[in-house]
Amino acid sequence: MQGSIFDIQRYSSHDGPGIRSTVFFMGCPLRCRWCHNPESFSMAPGLYYTPEDCIGCGLCAASCEKQAHRLAPGHQFDRSLCIGCGKCAEVCPTGALKLTGRPHTVDEVWEILSRDIPFYASSGGGVTLSGGEVLLQPEFAKALLTRGKDAGLHTAVDTAGAVPWEAFETVLPLADLFLYDIKAVSPALHRRATGLENGRILENYQRLRATGVPIWVRVPIIPGYTDDEVELLRIAEFLKGQEPQRVELLRFHRMAESKYRALGLTYELADTAPPAMEDMERYRALIEKELNCDILIG
Numbered sequence: 001m002q003g004s005i006f007d008i009q010r011y012s013s014h015d016g017p018g019i020r021s022t023v024f025f026m027g028c029p030l031r032c033r034w035c036h037n038p039e040s041f042s043m044a045p046g047l048y049y050t051p052e053d054c055i056g057c058g059l060c061a062a063s064c065e066k067q068a069h070r071l072a073p074g075h076q077f078d079r080s081l082c083i084g085c086g087k088c089a090e091v092c093p094t095g096a097l098k099l100t101g102r103p104h105t106v107d108e109v110w111e112i113l114s115r116d117i118p119f120y121a122s123s124g125g126g127v128t129l130s131g132g133e134v135l136l137q138p139e140f141a142k143a144l145l146t147r148g149k150d151a152g153l154h155t156a157v158d159t160a161g162a163v164p165w166e167a168f169e170t171v172l173p174l175a176d177l178f179l180y181d182i183k184a185v186s187p188a189l190h191r192r193a194t195g196l197e198n199g200r201i202l203e204n205y206q207r208l209r210a211t212g213v214p215i216w217v218r219v220p221i222i223p224g225y226t227d228d229e230v231e232l233l234r235i236a237e238f239l240k241g242q243e244p245q246r247v248e249l250l251r252f253h254r255m256a257e258s259k260y261r262a263l264g265l266t267y268e269l270a271d272t273a274p275p276a277m278e279d280m281e282r283y284r285a286l287i288e289k290e291l292n293c294d295i296l297i298g
Contacts, residue, residue: 003140004043006101006132008112011119014298016156016177016216018125021113023144025131026101029162031195032183033268034222036256039100040132045084046100048262049077053096060088060097079264100263106143113144117151126154128179135159135167145174161201161208168208178215180205180244184226185234193225206242215244218298221283222252223272232283236290246294247287251280 004026012022027043028035039046054075061069068081069088086099113127120126127148134141134157141157148155157171158179182205183198184190190198209215219235221227239247252274260267280297288295 002103002105003137005104006039015128018123019119020125020128022128022130025134025137027136028133030160038259045102047082048098050096050262053094055094059091063087063091110147120153128156130158135163138167138170142170149174161204180215181218185238209242217244217247218250220250221275227275236287243291243293248296248298249283250298
C-alpha cells in the first residue's frame with residue numbers, strides 16, 4: 001500500500017498534545033484562499049522552482065524528456081509540459097528544483113515516525129495525520145494509525161471534513177483525537193472562501209461529535225473572510241450544546257507566499273496583513289462567552 005505524502009514534520013507541538021510527528025497527506029477538495037500548503041492541492045507530485053537558486057547548469061534540461069526546461073536564454077521552465085516525474089529535481093545541484101511530494105509505503109513513513117517514540121512517550125505526544133485532506137486516503141491513514149496504536153502512541157487526525165462519512169468510519173476506531181476545521185458556517189461565505197459549500201462538513205462534525213471522540217475545532221481568522229464577529233457568533237451558535245474539548249482561533253500569516261511563487265501560483269492574500277493580537281483577543285472573548293470549552297489563540 002502507498003500513500004501520497006508531501007512532508008513529515010518531526011518535533012511538532014501544534015498538532016495535538018505533547019511532542020508529535022505530523023504526516024502531511026496530498027490531495028484536498030477545498031481551495032482555501034489562504035491555504036498554507038498549496039503543494040497539497042493535487043494528489044500528484046508537483047515541482048517547486050525557485051529561479052534565484054538556479055545557476056544555469058543545464059542538468060535539468062538534459063534530464064527532462066518532455067523538454068519542460070530550456071536554456072535559451074537563461075533557464076526557461078514550461079510548467080504545461082511538466083509531468084512531475086522529479087528527474088530534474090534529482091540532478092539539480094542547488095535545490096532550485098524540488099518535487100513537492102511522492103508516494104510512500106507505510107513502512108517508509110513508519111520508519112521515520114518510530115525514531116521519536118521516546119519523545120512521544122515522555123511528553124504525552126504521538127502522531128498526527130494532516131494535509132491536504134487525510135481522509136481522501138482513508139485506507140493509508142488507517143494503516144498508519146494502526147501502526148501508531150500498536151506502538152501505544154496517541155494518534156490524531158486533522159481534517160476539514162469535506163469527505164464522505166464512510167472515510168471517518170474507516171479511521172474512527174484508531175484516532176484518539178480529531179482536529180476539525182470549521183472555517184465558516186454561512187454557506188455563501190464558505191463557498192467564497194474555499195470554493196465549496198459546507199453542508200457535508202457541518203453534518204460530519206455533528207456525527208463525529210455524537211461518537212464521543214475528543215475534538216479540537218480550528219477556526220482560521222482570515223482578514224476579509226472570517227474576521228467577522230457575526231460569523232464567529234454563528235460558529236459559536238452551531239457548536240453550542242455540542243462543544244468540542246477546545247476551540248483554536250488560528251491567526252492568519254503569509255509564510256506560505258513563497259510556496260505559491262515556487263509552484264507558479266498566484267497568492268491572492270499577498271497584501272493582506274495578519275489580524276492584530278488585540279483583535280484576536282476580542283474574538284476569543286466573544287466566543288468564550290458562548291461556549292463551555294477552552295478557547296485558545298494559535
